[in-house]
Amino acid sequence: MIETKPIDGKAFAAGLRARIAEEVSALKASAGLTPGLAVVLVGEDPASQVYVRNKAAQTAEAGMASFEHKLPADTPEADVLALVAKLNADPAVNGILVQLPLPAQIDATKVIAAIDPAKDVDGFHVVNAGRLAVGLDALVPCTPLGCIMLLKHHLGSLAGLKAVVVGRSNIVGKPAAQLLLKEDCTVTIAHSRTRDLPGECRTADILVAAVGRPEMVRGDWIKPGATVIDVGINRVPKEDGKTRLVGDVAYAEAQGIAGLITPVPGGVGPMTIACLLQNTLTAAKRQKGLA
Numbered sequence: 001m002i003e004t005k006p007i008d009g010k011a012f013a014a015g016l017r018a019r020i021a022e023e024v025s026a027l028k029a030s031a032g033l034t035p036g037l038a039v040v041l042v043g044e045d046p047a048s049q050v051y052v053r054n055k056a057a058q059t060a061e062a063g064m065a066s067f068e069h070k071l072p073a074d075t076p077e078a079d080v081l082a083l084v085a086k087l088n089a090d091p092a093v094n095g096i097l098v099q100l101p102l103p104a105q106i107d108a109t110k111v112i113a114a115i116d117p118a119k120d121v122d123g124f125h126v127v128n129a130g131r132l133a134v135g136l137d138a139l140v141p142c143t144p145l146g147c148i149m150l151l152k153h154h155l156g157s158l159a160g161l162k163a164v165v166v167g168r169s170n171i172v173g174k175p176a177a178q179l180l181l182k183e184d185c186t187v188t189i190a191h192s193r194t195r196d197l198p199g200e201c202r203t204a205d206i207l208v209a210a211v212g213r214p215e216m217v218r219g220d221w222i223k224p225g226a227t228v229i230d231v232g233i234n235r236v237p238k239e240d241g242k243t244r245l246v247g248d249v250a251y252a253e254a255q256g257i258a259g260l261i262t263p264v265p266g267g268v269g270p271m272t273i274a275c276l277l278q279n280t281l282t283a284a285k286r287q288k289g290l291a
């Protein structure tokens with residue numbers, strides 16, 4: 001029987017944030033530069049409020065400047081675009097992030113397109129997506145970047161491994177596949193229309209689940225010894241009326257089959273904000289010609 005080991009993303013993210021804080025402190029001393037991150041939240045979605053609060057707190061803890069912009073849920077799209085234009089022009093702001101999802105009256109694609117690609121620390125702008133696809137320096141989406149960091153830390157070289165990414169979103173699935181390809185993996189992107197999805201998953205040395213469906217990936221979809229990266233964060237009801245978080249993988253069923261697995265919570269999630277800080281630092285250095 002295989003001993004399944006959990007990947008502690010919370011601890012890895014804490015270490016990464018500490019290394020970023022040291023680099024920020026050195027950058028202030030050597031170049032007088034304090035990286036700044038502006039976060040825009042439209043509306044009162046409770047999960048988004050928590051994420052934005054954590055982003056602001058962790059930005060400040062790393063020694064960077066944090067600018068929070070909270071707008072009411074009925075804010076017109078034009079006002080959000082005007083704020084983005086103002087932040088693009090502000091030299092104290094090195095990174096801009098608009099928290100998703102946005103209310104229905106606002107077209108997220110339009111808002112993302114309005115962000116200066118050099119300040120697009122989410123890596124969602126088509127310029128950054130295109131640069132990643134053709135192998136140029138890009139700001140890379142935070143969640144997939146965090147997945148790759150965890151994989152490289154635990155597996156070393158990923159070259160030659162078979163990776164299956166379940167989910168084809170622009171935010172996670174597609175960039176995760178690009179990053180795995182860059183690490184010389186053989187990559188398949190699978191999705192809801194894939195034929196024999198369980199069989200496809202069973203070919204994977206690295207299985208990345210990013211579908212947003214609670215516990216969809218079952219234990220018998222996992223190749224014995226595989227590394228499983230669970231990107232899902234799903235809130236499901238408990239018997240007492242409260243909710244609990246589960247991933248896209250049936251975690252209990254994966255025990256004794258997977259070699260390594262990210263738990264939910266405490267796996268990939270904490271890496272998202274740590275990588276956001278990393279991207280803000282990278283963006284600031286590139287804007288000043290220091291990287």
Ligand SMILES: Nc1nc2c(c(=O)[nH]1)N[C@@H](CN(C=O)c1ccc(C(=O)N[C@@H](CCC(=O)O)C(=O)O)cc1)CN2
Nearest residue numbers: 051098099100101122142265266267268269270272273
């Ligand atoms: N503009 C963006 N919007 C969204 C992104 C993003 O990267 N950019 N990602 C998600 C939300 N997100 C950050 O914004 C995020 C999600 C989860 C976590 C996290 O630390 N999760 C914890 C559990 C937290 C909980 O209890 O809810 C974990 O998995 O351990 C951080 C950030 C969508 N929107």
Ligand SMILES: [Mg+2]
Nearest residue numbers: 167168191192
């Ligand atoms: Mg799908």
